[in-house]
Amino acid sequence: MARKMKSLKKRLDMVAADMSKFALEAIDVDNHVSHRSRETTSLVAADVNVVEDSGTFFYFQIHDLVHDLALLVARNECVLVSSDMQNISGNILHQSYIEDDLRGILFSRGIFRVRTILSPVHGVGAKDEVLLNAWISRYKSLRFLDLSDSTYETLPQSIVTLKHLRFLSLRNNTKIQRLPASICKLLNLQSLLLDGCTKLEVLPQELRNLINLRQLGITTKQSVLPESDIAKLSSLEYLCIKKCDKLESLFVGRKLPNLRTLEVDSCERLKSLPLNVNHFPQLETLVINKCGDLDFSEEVRNSTLRLKVLYLHSLPQLVETLPSCFQGSASTLEALAIKECNRLESLPEWLSTPSSLKSLQITNCPNLKSLPSDLHRPALKSFEISDCPRLQTTHQLKM
Secondary structure (H helix, E strand, O other): OHHHHHHHHHHHHHHHHOHHHHOEEEOOOOOOOEEEOHHHHHOOOOOOEEEEEOOOOEEEEOOHHHHHHHHHHHOOOEEEEOOOOOEEOOOOOEEEEOOOOOOOOEEOOOOOOOOEEEOOOOOOOOOOHHHHHHHHHHOOOOOEEEOOOOOOOOOOHHHHHOOOOOEEEOOOOOOOOOOOHHHHHOOOOOEEEOOOOOOOOOOOOOHHHOOOOOEEEEOOOOOOOOHHHHHOOOOOOEEEEEOOOOOOEOOOOOOOOOOOEEEEEOOOOOOEOOOOOOOOOOOOEEEEEOOOOOOOOHHHOOOOOOOOEEEEEOOOOOOEOOOHHHHHHOOOOOEEEEEOOOOEOEOOHHHHOOOOOOEEEEEOOOOOOEOOOOOOOOOOOEEEEEOOOOOOOOOOOOO
16 A cells, blocks of 8 residues: 555655645745645646536545545545445445445444544435434544434434534435424534435524534525524624525525625515625625515615626526626626526626636526627626527627
């Protein structure tokens, strides 16, 4: 193994030696790390391939060398769990479950150090309560618990014993109706993802106690969210509100001081969302999708939001042109995507202003007639217009 590690390290050093080729940039030398800049998304080369850009998350095919190194390092600590396995070794730290019925799995007696329970296959989630209880009772050092697509109707109160838990996902669990109050005692929790839990009656009380929470996904039948609790989550950076069918307004009079990404998806009755810097002073990414009643109010005419990414999809109330509440982002906007906005007729002239705009995508806007007179921005690297039959001018960009 030492020889293989040395060979891999040598090849990775060759990659690191040409950081510009791979869009790597060195940061604080005390941390000894390099960060891949966001520009990677537009530098699709033989070495890095962006498989999918979903607006706020990017999926990459990794370099073969990195893949080989990951397999080498992980082979004694990670396992894909399937029904044909006899038992799970006591050395395993990270378990991925690729089937939904694994009642016959046997655990080694010494297996207590597990850090990760993962369900990587879309649509496949755990359903055996005995297995869930076994995880909670055995794995007290668990950091990452992915119960996406599971069919549990509730969680056991004993989940509070997972004191080290950082990540908990119940995404797309269409059975769960309530969560135990003890979930709000998981003080190290950084991600709580409940979006897609379409039968969830109410959110757990005392959410404000999750002082380290950075990511929160919500689907609930409540007509009013516990906004005062959410506003007190001072570490919250990402908030997704999805399929809250009874919700009519959001965060009126509330401030989310450190929120950087807000996604509002399929909230058909939502009418009011205060898009201004008083409510969202640090907001950088805004995604609004399928909110048919949302009114872009005149009260935010002079908004000073400084967005970097704006994604608007299926918004029938978006009439004629983009609302002025987005004009404050003219100098900061890097990516703009507008899809299936049937009443949109033009894009505002202020879109010619942002020198930082790198990506512009307009899809299936049948009444769009005109674009700003000058979109020849030097930073613009991706430009796509499709299914806009009334658009009169074909823009040839100087890339």
